Amino acid sequence: MPSSAPHEVPTAGHFGTYLAETDGTRVLGLRPDPADPEPSPIGLGVPSSLTAPSRLTAPYVRRGYLEHGPGPAGGKRGVRGRDTYVRVDWDTAVSLTADALRDTIDVHGNAAVFGGSYGWGSAGRFHHPQSQIHRFLNLLGGYTRSVESYSSAAMQVILRRVGGGYAAGLASNPIWREIGEQRSLVVAFGGLPGRNTQVNGGGIGRHTNLRDQRRAREQGAEFVSISPLRTDIDDALDATRLPARPGTDVAIMLALAHELVVAGAHDVDFLQRCTVGWNRFEDYLLGRSDGIPKTPAWAAPISGLPAGDIGDLARRMRGRRTVITTSYSLQRADHGEQAPWMALTLAAISGSLGRPGGGFGAALGALHQLGLEQSRFHPAALPQGLRRIDSFIPVARIADMLLHPGEQFDYDGGRHTYPDARLLYWVGGNPFHHHQDLNRLVRAWQRPDTVVVHEHFANALARHADIVLPAATWLERDDFAAGAADPYVSAMVRAAQPPPGVRTDHTILAAVADKLGIADEFTEGRSEQEWVEHLYEQTRDRAARLGATLPTLDELRRVGTVALPQPPRTVAPYTALRADPAANPIATPSGRIEIFSDTIAGFGLPGCPGHPTWLEPKEWLGAPAAVTYPLHLVSGQPERRLHSQFDNGSHSSAGKVAGREPVLLNPVDAAARGIVDGAVVRIHNARGACLAGAVVSDAIRPGVARLSTGAWYDPSGPDGLDVHGNPNVLTGDRGTSPLAQGPSAHSCLVDIERFEGEPPRVTVFDPLPTAP
Numbered sequence: 034m035p036s037s038a039p040h041e042v043p044t045a046g047h048f049g050t051y052l053a054e055t056d057g058t059r060v061l062g063l064r065p066d067p068a069d070p071e072p073s074p075i076g077l078g079v080p081s082s083l084t085a086p087s088r089l090t091a092p093y094v095r096r097g098y099l100e101h102g103p104g105p106a107g108g109k110r111g112v113r114g115r116d117t118y119v120r121v122d123w124d125t126a127v128s129l130t131a132d133a134l135r136d137t138i139d140v141h142g143n144a145a146v147f148g149g150s151y152g153w154g155s156a157g158r159f160h161h162p163q164s165q166i167h168r169f170l171n172l173l174g175g176y177t178r179s180v181e182s183y184s185s186a187a188m189q190v191i192l193r194r195v196g197g198g199y200a201a202g203l204a205s206n207p208i209w210r211e212i213g214e215q216r217s218l219v220v221a222f223g224g225l226p227g228r229n230t231q232v233n234g235g236g237i238g239r240h241t242n243l244r245d246q247r248r249a250r251e252q253g254a255e256f257v258s259i260s261p262l263r264t265d266i267d268d269a270l271d272a273t274r275l276p277a278r279p280g281t282d283v284a285i286m287l288a289l290a291h292e293l294v295v296a297g298a299h300d301v302d303f304l305q306r307c308t309v310g311w312n313r314f315e316d317y318l319l320g321r322s323d324g325i326p327k328t329p330a331w332a333a334p335i336s337g338l339p340a341g342d343i344g345d346l347a348r349r350m351r352g353r354r355t356v357i358t359t360s361y362s363l364q365r366a367d368h369g370e371q372a373p374w375m376a377l378t379l380a381a382i383s384g385s386l387g388r389p390g391g392g393f394g395a396a397l398g399a400l401h402q403l404g405l406e407q408s409r410f411h412p413a414a415l416p417q418g419l420r421r422i423d424s425f426i427p428v429a430r431i432a433d434m435l436l437h438p439g440e441q442f443d444y445d446g447g448r449h450t451y452p453d454a455r456l457l458y459w460v461g462g463n464p465f466h467h468h469q470d471l472n473r474l475v476r477a478w479q480r481p482d483t484v485v486v487h488e489h490f491a492n493a494l495a496r497h498a499d500i501v502l503p504a505a506t507w508l509e510r511d512d513f514a515a516g517a518a519d520p521y522v523s524a525m526v527r528a529a530q531p532p533p534g535v536r537t538d539h540t541i542l543a544a545v546a547d548k549l550g551i552a553d554e555f556t557e558g559r560s561e562q563e564w565v566e567h568l569y570e571q572t573r574d575r576a577a578r579l580g581a582t583l584p585t586l587d588e589l590r591r592v593g594t595v596a597l598p599q600p601p602r603t604v605a606p607y608t609a610l611r612a613d614p615a616a617n618p619i620a621t622p623s624g625r626i627e628i629f630s631d632t633i634a635g636f637g638l639p640g641c642p643g644h645p646t647w648l649e650p651k652e653w654l655g656a657p658a659a660v661t662y663p664l665h666l667v668s669g670q671p672e673r674r675l676h677s678q679f680d681n682g683s684h685s686s687a688g689k690v691a692g693r694e695p696v697l698l699n700p701v702d703a704a705a706r707g708i709v710d711g712a713v714v715r716i717h718n719a720r721g722a723c724l725a726g727a728v729v730s731d732a733i734r735p736g737v738a739r740l741s742t743g744a745w746y747d748p749s750g751p752d753g754l755d756v757h758g759n760p761n762v763l764t765g766d767r768g769t770s771p772l773a774q775g776p777s778a779h780s781c782l783v784d785i786e787r788f789e790g791e792p793p794r795v796t797v798f799d800p801l802p803t804a805p
Contacts, residue, residue, distance in 0.1 A: 042526035043593030045514040046507055047156050047675055048075040049237045050521075050594050053508060053528035059083075060508050060529045066593060071240040073231035075674055078684025079508065083529060085681045087490040087798045089503035091534040092126035093118040096804045098499040103133055103456075103482040113478055113497045114748070117804035123536075123544070130500055131548035133483040137456040138174065144424035145455040147434075147481075148176040151183075153676060154461020156236040157512030157525055158572075159565045162461025162487070162504075162538050164415040169542045170458070172551045175421030177452045179428040183467045184361050185396065186428060186775030187369035190445055192395070194772075195627040196377050197606055197619025202395035205387070205607035207356050209242070209404045213249030215354040215390030220289075220346065221272075222282045222376065223360025224258040224265025225398035228672040233401040236514035238521020238594050242401050243267060257346060259285060261667065261734035262697075275346070276734040279665045280653040280780055281336040282363050285343060286375045287647055288332035290382050291318055292347030300384035307614045308381055310629020314644045327647070335647070335655065337734075355385045358394025362669055367650035367780040368640055369769035375645035378628050386626075387611030402518040410579070410597045412515040412522060413571035415564070424452050427774035431464060432766055435477035443771035446636045456483045460504075460538055465493035465746045465759075466677035469778050470766035472721045472753045487538050490681060491801035493746035501801070502541050505531040511562060513569055513589065515597065522572065522583070523594040537561065633772065640770035650780040652765065654736055662718050662782035664702065664738045668760035671741035680745045681798045690726025692795055694744035694758025697728050698785065699735040706786055713788040715754075716740065718781070721762035723755035724792055738785060747797035756793045 039061055041052040050066040060080040065072030082088070097111025099119050106113045121129075137145050148170045154162035170176035181189045189199040196202050212219060219225075230242040247269045250256065256272035258265055261279055266272045277285060293299045294315065304311040313322075320326035329343035336343075357380040363372040377386075377393045385391025397404045426434045427444050430451075438453035468474050478484070478497050487504040488495040495501045512525040531537075536544075539561055546555040559567060569586045576583045581598030589595060609617035610625065618624025622632055634643030652658060654665050673688040674680055688695065691713045698708065708714055710729045715722055716738070725740055733739055740760040747757040755762045764781045768774035 042528055043524045043590065044508060044528055045156055045236045045523035045525050045594075046076050046079070047153060047234065047236055048073040048232050049240060050523050051076050052593070055528040058530050068594065069239050071243055073240065074684055075231055078682030078686070079506070079679050082490070082679045082682035083506060083508065085490070085798065086800050087492070087681050088532065089488055089491060089495065089501065089535070089801065090532040091120050091503060092123055093501040093801055093803070094121050094126065094129060095499045098483070103136070105482065106479040113484065113499070114475055117802045118501065119804055126500060126502060127544045127548060130485050130502070131545050133456055133485070133500075134173065134458075134545070135549060137482065141453065141455050143173065143175040143422050144177050144452040146170060146173075146176045147454040147457045148178055149457055149459035149462060149464065151462030151467070152234055153678070155507050155512070156514040156516070157507060157510065158412060158414050158515060158568050159561070160507070160510045160512045160537060160539065161415060164417050165538045165542055166458060166460035167417040168415060169546060169555055171418035171421055172546070172554050173549065175424070177424040177426065177454060179431070180425050181428050181773070181775065183428055183776055184399070185364065187364035187769040187773040188361070188373045188395065190773035190775070191370040191374050194633055195374055195621060195630050197621055199395075201606040201619055202393065203403070204407065205392065205605040206395055206397060206403055207390055207392055208406055209245035209249045210406070211390035212254050212356060213252035216253035217354040217356055217390045218255050218257070218349055219356045219358065220257045220259070220350070221266065221358050221360070221398065222259045222286070222372065223363045224260035224262065225256070225267065225270075226265045226360075226669065227267045229399050229670050230401045232675050233516045233519055235516035236519060236523055237401050237516050238519055238523055238596070240401065242404055245405065246270060261737040262739060263732040275338055275342055278335070278337040278654050279667055279737060280366055280650045282359065283371045283375045283645065284327075284332040284335040284647045285338065286357070286379045287318060287327035288329045288343050289347045289350065290379050291327045292329065292344060293350065293382055294318060296351060298351040299382045303381060303384065303386065303611060307387070307610050308626040308628050309623045310627060310644060313629045314378065317644060317646070350383055354388065354391040355380070355383045356391055356394050356397070357383065358397040361396045361399045362667070362779050364769065365776050365779050367652065367769065367777050368648040369775050369777060370641055370773055371645050371648060377626065378645050381626055381628070387605075387607040392607060402516065407518040408520040408597060409600045409602070410520070411575070412597070413568040413575070415568065426451065427768070429468065429768065429776040430774055431468065432470070432474045432477040435480045442774070443638060444774050445772060446632065455481055456485070457481050458485045459494060460487045463492065463494045463677050465497065466743055466761070468766070469761050469764040469776055470720050471746055471755070471759065471762045473766050475748070475753070487541060491799070492677070492797060495801060503535045504541065505535050505537045509535075510537055512565055513586070515572070520597050520599065521594050522589070522597055524590040526590050539564075636772070638771040641772040651767070652780040652782045656782065658782050662784050664736060664783050664785060666716070666760060666763060666781045666783045667737060667739050667779055668742050668764065668781070669739070671743050674743055677743035677745060680743060690728060691792070693724055693726045693756070694740060695728045696725035696758065696785070697730060697733045697739040699733050699737070700729050700731055701735045702738070702785070703727065703729040708785070708787050713792045714785050715788045716763060716783050716785050718763055718783045720765065721753055721755070723758055723760070723762050724788055725758040738783065745797040747795055749793045754793070757795050757797060
């Protein structure tokens with residue numbers, strides 16, 4: 034693309050649609066699409082990152098690996114994370130990658146290759162890193178994959194067992210339009226954080242979620258936010274805020290259910306027709322099975338909420354269309370399966386499940402798409418090919434896999450064996466952002482023979498790799514975007530040339546495929562531009578079968594964003610179940626909602642009984658460990674970026690405090706520790722420590738601290754102190770339970786102190802450390 038007079042081209046990311054000002058070579062700036070009613074500012078900081086000092090502009094190989102070859106790190110091979118890097122040419126980098134793959138598969142089999150990726154790498158339908166790497170590895174004969182997601186693993190598994198599947202739960206989500214029409218009561222466990230509605234997998238044509246929430250409030254809907262953080266719900270919703278202790282939501286739900294039942298306000302007809310196990314659960318709820326009625330007085334000392342407030346909320350729910358929703362954060366905790374299971378059960382008890390504007394909200398507020406009319410149109414995507422082998426791990430068990438190859442693990446009622454992963458190939462995604470107990474992960478990361486990554490920047494993933502291959506960003510590629518359940522398709526016109534020496538993920542994999550003799554199968558003889566055109570024409574064909582005409586790709590690139598056609602709306606699974614459970618069974622053994630699951634009870638797994646139960650987390654403010662670590666740390670989605678993406682950009686950087694990630698503290702907790710607003714603090718527990726910048730505010734409950742995820746991990750010295758503020762040096766690397774094995778990041782106790790002396794400099798935004 035030759036340099037020209039500045040002009041604007043449309044583009045799109047997971048956080049919305051924008052117009053990029055470009056001279057054909059550089060991005061001069063982004064501005065939101067004028068048609069977006071409430072655009073996210075996240076994308077505005079991305080252009081500044083493209084030429085940042087941490088930008089990778091050539092392939093690099095870790096010095097110990099280059100000199101001594103593949104093998105576990107340590108000794109003469111050096112330590113991943115502490116070594117220097119040698120710049121190499123592309124042919125050398127590609128040859129080393131191909132040789133490592135070939136040798137690993139020949140000696141150890143395809144299960145020894147772990148294909149690491151995540152769905153947030155790019156909004157593009159073609160330049161989707163997860164699709165690219167999985168397609169490539171499937172053509173090589175297969176790989177070890179991960180199942181579920183860090184965001185929602187426990188919810189995915191429990192709904193598969195008791196609610197007819199995760200997809201059924203999402204498809205039955207109440208939508209804001211109907212919530213407004215019904216003047217519903219929305220009880221949001223974990224709140225409805227407006228910051229989360231900025232993002233959506235695959236993109237957002239128009240931001241409308243917050244607007245629709247506010248419109249529902251204007252129509253008479255009422256909102257209750259049960260969260261330790263006051264800002265976990267939009268101020269315009271005029272919500273009742275109940276600042277409960279983190280991790281106690283199941284106890285509160287049980288108390289609400291108890292009050293509905295003893296008042297005779299429960300939906301006996303639905304419970305008898307459309308659920309199984311109600312009688313056994315009722316015995317637990319009323320204390321007949323364990324001698325403990327689950328009253329508000331019982332829940333009050335657990336949750337830290339007055340019993341009267343819990344009772345008042347139960348009375349507001351009686352006879353009223355009600356939504357019971359749980360955020361993703363609640364199930365990312367010890368016994369995380371229990372919160373969504375109990376929320377589904379409470380919705381069934383309330384009489385609102387399967388009715389318009391009511392029922393179970395599966396993570397309403399967690400993404401832009403949730404709470405809106407779901408798009409049922411499926412644009413074309415890059416085929417990932419046939420899965421050749423069935424080797425897998427639960428997504429949050431990667432450190433266990435590396436540390437304990439050959440050992441067995443429980444998952445979803447089965448016993449499985451960890452593969453012996455010798456080569457990690459990571460394209461799109463950053464385990465040093467989303468995994469827990471990063472000091473443990475660093476130890477595990479030394480075990481493989483080879484680690485290959487595609488990266489934009491010299492972040493922690495690149496600094497812990499053997500072969501680092503520089504990849505183009507979404508502003509440096511042509512593509513088109515269509516978000517999950519979002520009714521728009523958007524053009525992604527290349528706004529900048531990648532730096533010399535930087536390639537797209539597809540070009541990199543095609544070169545490795547050529548070395549391995551599978552280039553024709555991988556590319557199918559198409560260039561990147563031809564692939565984009567091919568997938569878009571498939572999308573147009575699908576629209577035509579619905580009687581709709583989408584513009585040509587050239588026309589789309591002129592207009593930016595167009596609406597997608599919608600197939601006829603289908604009846605939501607829980608609505609159909611309520612109407613006729615015999616004719617419309619859901620995908621459970623009984624065909625009904627399983628309040629008591631004989632299947633789960635039959636597994637006999639510790640920490641996951643046969644019905645929703647209050648189980649004390651290992652780490653919470655009522656645990657013995659709270660004597661030593663008296664603050665509960667929560668680590669949700671940041672406001673200024675998507676996960677860890679573009680943390681080196683201007684928008685994320687503007688939110689730092691003393692150059693570090695901000696930690697929110699209540700004034701009571703700050704005063705007790707001599708901490709003032711803006712001070713550098715040290716957050717610590719037995720697993721690790723990090724530095725952060727203090728923000729003192731009464732927006733958070735006393736005894737709780739909030740440190741967002743996504744600050745690039747920046748360990749200083751052998752003790753692993755993270756100087757930048759990544760909460761996952763503090764969180765525990767343990768499964769929610771042996772059922773789902775999801776992450777339990779939100780069950781985390783810490784203490785905080787003022788950092789004395791000159792704090793170490795943040796270095797993760799520097800170039801990769803190099804050697805001759």
